[in-house]
Amino acid sequence: MYLSSIGSLQLLVLIFAILWRTSNGNKPYMRCEASRSTLEYVDRCPKDETEWKKAASEKDCSAVRQNCTSRDNFVYHCLINAWENATVEVCATRVHIIGKCAEYNAKGAVVQQHERLDCKMFAHPCPDFYLSDKAYLYQECYTTVGKTTKITTNTASRMHGFGAAKGIACIVTIILLTIFINL
Template sequence: MVDKCPENEEGWQKAAARMNCSKYAHQCDNPDKFVYHCAVNPYINETLEVCAIQKTIVRGYCTYYSRLGKSIQLNYKRKCQTFSSNPCPDFYPSNEAFKYPGCYKLEMTSVLTTDSPNSGSSTSNISKCNMNLTLTNPSNERGNSDIAWKLGITIGTTAVFIVITVVVYIFLVRRKS
């Protein structure tokens, strides 16, 4: 969370350099599109600095950052194309939102949404790059390993049970004959 988003290109470039999104871009399918963003949250009551995939924003809407989806989204509650001062065009790159400061005007009321302010990572402002991103959190790796181990035991136990059941059935059928 930041007090406010950069208001011009120079401020945007400084913030982008500080965030250093290129450090993580190599993990993405499109590393050139993994860039700095400053956006409001879904409630439009705080501004966030994140590294996320650049999107083309369409139909003249502002953006917001979804912690749940870990991506930049269209903010259907705010249409920057209708701003009297500095309206946005029909299409613009999400990482150029600083050109439309009206998008960052915060509201101090809660808005019902499917996003949660506490969802997603609490320790990182780095967005997902793709579905194949390798996790580097040791607890997640251990958790995935534990799940695979439990699944293997369950499948193995089930297979042994089925084999024993079939053998007993065949034995009983032959015994009756």
């Protein structure tokens, strides 16, 4: 009984650590006003690493004055917007994206996951976790641009914020703690 309790406790700590890392990985979902001044609408995003490097060099995000994150973490992005009706280039904080397409939310001045677009379901799926500045690797996210006719205010307000990961992590942690405390 004692050993199984220790094993259960270790498992709980491991699960909590993974969930904590996942939710804290999205901490940069906080507003970064400096990103707004770099926002440009573009006809298309880079299709490969060569195009991405060229566009990133031209955008020169390291020259942007900002206090949102470290200089190395304030990087070039080319993403869909929150309304799925445009692609945008922007210098913004690199964040972890969890199984969704990445978007730039201009109202929130933030790069975040697009809650409606699950890129794991595409013919060429994205991984469970990826960095937002690698969105060009998941080209199917861009094919949705212009195909959306309406996004409600409620949907748009849900899209901005810390994402679902933090809430899910808290709920799962509470459930697991309740289970293991009652052992």
